[in-house]
Amino acid sequence: MTIAVGDSLPEATFMTPTEKGPAPLSTAEVFGGKTVVLFALPGAFTPTCSAKHVPGFLAHAEALKAKGVDTIACLSVNDAFVMGAWGRDQKVGDHILMLGDGNGDFTRKVGLDLDLSSFGMGLRSRRYALIARDGKVAALAVEPNPSGLDVSSAEAVLELL
Template sequence: MNVSKIVARGIKSPCSVFSRYFQNSSANMVQVGDAVPSVDLYEDVPTNKVNLAKLSSGKKIILFAVPGAFTPGCSKTHLPGYVKKADDLKSQGIDEIVCVSVNDPFVMAAWGRDQNTAGKIRLLADPSAALAKALDLSVDIAPLGGVRSKRYSMVIADGKIESLQVEPDGTGLSCSLAEAIKL
């Protein structure tokens, strides 16, 4: 089912439609109300560390994660949706929008240039899957090189998770899209 049809039907979380069919969480998975972990991510180059806890302190940000830069669903749907809606989301009180992937910072920088994210979305690399593991949102996708991040989105206010949408199968494109974000 198309996410816009789900949202049009008044279902606030498309993930809820699928949750009875898929196991989408574990006992250790981060939850709404939890503080974000103090994990270093990387922007553009390996020497430019961005600590997630510090980045989100005193701000309201959207963080969404994708399984891999330059992959079809991420490049054709997920990231472009946030680029398109960035100004609208920021007009609703979002200070920053951050995309994270288990890639190196050079790949994320190149993907950002390819997708015209400058001034709209910050692309941060999680090269060792430290954030994905700390949130218990990692998944082993052998064809993409092994451990990756599940696809999810969250709203973080002053370091605390306000909303969290995890794709039921970890990689699909429904509840973590820009159109479905819960502000």
Template sequence: MPISVGDRLPDVKLKKASPNGAEEIGVADFFAGRRIVLFGVPGAFTPTCSNDHLPGFVENFDAITARGIDAIAVVSVNDAHVMGAWARFTGAEDRLVFLADGNGTFARALGLDADLSDRGLGQRSRRFSMIVEDGVVKKLNLEEVPGKAVTSGAARILDQL
């Protein structure tokens, strides 16, 4: 069953690229005492993720953070090195936090895992966005149409703030 509004995020470990390699990030620690927009994508560098979903959050970074958001993070079932490369490639490394869910543990714990084997992607995450306050989901947007980033996009988050 997928995570719902009012649920606490599962406390699993994610990774983040750093100058010293992959740095482990505990979900509970990362979200503690903060108001964060988190969005999930099926894969770094994939067309919809790179061309439609992520750019909206980069372009609207100032507007989103001006509404009391402490950070905007993106998570994907990729390793920390791929997420670090994606951050650099998009030029968003100073705005967004790029979190790696290399084994899909977080996606499964959220109930938002997706089998995209028919597209050659294997086990991934569904596309989503959420507003999280102190580790608790306050708003949740699940994308229902593959290849689209409307329901889970930055414009929707801005409307919800």
């Protein structure tokens, strides 16, 4: 079952890259008491994700913050090392929090997993964006096509805020 507007985000532990190596962050630490835009995608360094999704949120980071967003987070079913390398490649700096959901625990719990085994990629996340306020889903936009970028783009999220 897919998470819906009004639902609380499930407890999970993400791994995030830091200067000292991967560090755990709980759902409560990421979302508690804040307005967070979380955008999730099938994989780091993949075409649409690298060419459009992350760059769009990076380009609109200030506009999102001006609308009351405390944190912009990017989630992928990749490990923290990959998310760190991808964040450096995309030059996200401290504008986007890179979250590794390496085992796909959070992704499965919110019901937005995607089996890309036929492409040799295994379990991944569907492409989506959500707005959470104090750990509750205020808006959710899931792309019908994994390579599409219509409803989960930074521009679409700005419209939802």
